[in-house]
Amino acid sequence: MALTINKKAMQPVYSASLLTKSYHLIQDYLAISKFKVVAMLVLTAWVGLALAPDVGRGVGVQFISLLGIGLLSAAAAVINHVVDSEIDSKMARTRHRPVAKGRLSKLHALSFATVIGVAGFIMLMLLANTLTAILTLFALVGYAFIYTSFLKRATPQNIVIGGLAGAMPPLLGWVSETNQMAAAPWLLVMIIFTWTPPHFWALAIARKSDYERAKIPMLPVTHSIDFCKTCVLAYSVLLAIVCVFPYLIGMSGLIYLSGACLLNIVFIYKAINLKFAAKEDTAMDLFRFSIIHLMILFIILFIDKWLVI
Ligand code: HEM
Numbered sequence: 001m002a003l004t005i006n007k008k009a010m011q012p013v014y015s016a017s018l019l020t021k022s023y024h025l026i027q028d029y030l031a032i033s034k035f036k037v038v039a040m041l042v043l044t045a046w047v048g049l050a051l052a053p054d055v056g057r058g059v060g061v062q063f064i065s066l067l068g069i070g071l072l073s074a075a076a077a078v079i080n081h082v083v084d085s086e087i088d089s090k091m092a093r094t095r096h097r098p099v100a101k102g103r104l105s106k107l108h109a110l111s112f113a114t115v116i117g118v119a120g121f122i123m124l125m126l127l128a129n130t131l132t133a134i135l136t137l138f139a140l141v142g143y144a145f146i147y148t149s150f151l152k153r154a155t156p157q158n159i160v161i162g163g164l165a166g167a168m169p170p171l172l173g174w175v176s177e178t179n180q181m182a183a184a185p186w187l188l189v190m191i192i193f194t195w196t197p198p199h200f201w202a203l204a205i206a207r208k209s210d211y212e213r214a215k216i217p218m219l220p221v222t223h224s225i226d227f228c229k230t231c232v233l234a235y236s237v238l239l240a241i242v243c244v245f246p247y248l249i250g251m252s253g254l255i256y257l258s259g260a261c262l263l264n265i266v267f268i269y270k271a272i273n274l275k276f277a278a279k280e281d282t283a284m285d286l287f288r289f290s291i292i293h294l295m296i297l298f299i300i301l302f303i304d305k306w307l308v309i
């Protein structure tokens with residue numbers, strides 16, 4: 001009798017703790033996948049796909065192609081958490097990450113990366129094409145191994161060179177449709193490639209002491225904060241120029257051009273502020289704006305192409 005009562009009393013407690021455990025595990029999986037970054041990568045891949053010549057593929061197949069690109073990007077992010085766990089544990093911004101903190105073992109994280117990575121690759125092979133699968137795999141290797149294991153620790157130009165991997169998704173989206181390379185999507189790659197240095201260096205300025213402590217040669221550490229601010233300003237001007245090219249080659253129209261100019265004026269204004277009139281939060285403000293900038297820019301690219309005649 002006592003046993004039955006106990007059993008009944010324990011059952012809800014057991015279920016609740018299982019539920020809590022699963023919830024925390026999912027939270028950790030999302031964190032090591034850099035879920036928000038991957039969402040942005042998939043947005044840029046989607047715009048690349050949407051701007052490609054229509055070859056009559058179904059929406060379902062397009063969705064699976066984007067899912068494949070997203071899963072391989074997430075796998076790259078998980079490998080980054082494993083390779084960087086020692087560095088992450090030394091930095092205030094990253095020390096609570098699941099692998100750095102020891103909540104997830106490296107083996108557990110790598111198994112997760114393998115499952116989602118293989119799933120993503122198979123999706124691309126079966127429902128997109130081999131070229132997309134191979135290019136996405138190159139991007140994974142570029143970020144997870146070349147940038148994370150080597151460049152990040154080797155040179156202050158780490159994120160300039162390594163940025164190419166994160167800039168690839170518009171090309172991947174385009175190629176998933178057409179099964180061939182073209183010049184136009186490379187312009188979109190160039191936009192993200194030029195956007196990455198001011199995006200990251202703004203954060204690195206605000207978090208310089210973190211990188212010093214972890215002995216990572218980020219630009220504000222190896223050179224000065226002042227020099228880094230000059231580079232941010234120079235790249236924001238370069239970004240404004242590169243953003244005009246989709247209009248110049250006839251890929252996008254006046255809606256895109258107006259939106260891009262407005263966004264880039266704000267970007268340059270904030271970069272000038274950072275260089276000449278910085279307050280405590282100016283660098284983080286620019287970092288946050290860079291994310292909004294890229295998101296709106298790609299949404300405008302889509303609107304310009306599809307919703308306007
Ligand atoms: C080598 C290239 C890049 C570097 C070094 C870099 C670096 C970073 C860092 C350090 C953060 C802060 C993460 C945190 O708060 O824990 C961040 C956030 C973010 N990055 Fe980048 N990034 C790069 C490329 C990209 C690309 C290509 C995209 C998208 C197209 C992107 C989108 C984002 C987004 C959306 C966030 C905010 C994430 C959040 O709020 O959790 N980044 N980036």
Ligand SMILES: CC(C)=CCC/C(C)=C/CC/C(C)=C/COP(=O)(O)OP(=O)(O)O
Nearest residue numbers: 034037072073076077136139140143165166
């Ligand atoms: C297949 C494909 C498209 C792969 C690209 C994957 C990817 C997640 C790119 C984003 C780049 C990024 C967030 C870099 C920050 O790494 P960090 O180690 O400098 O930053 P952290 O200190 O926040 O980890």
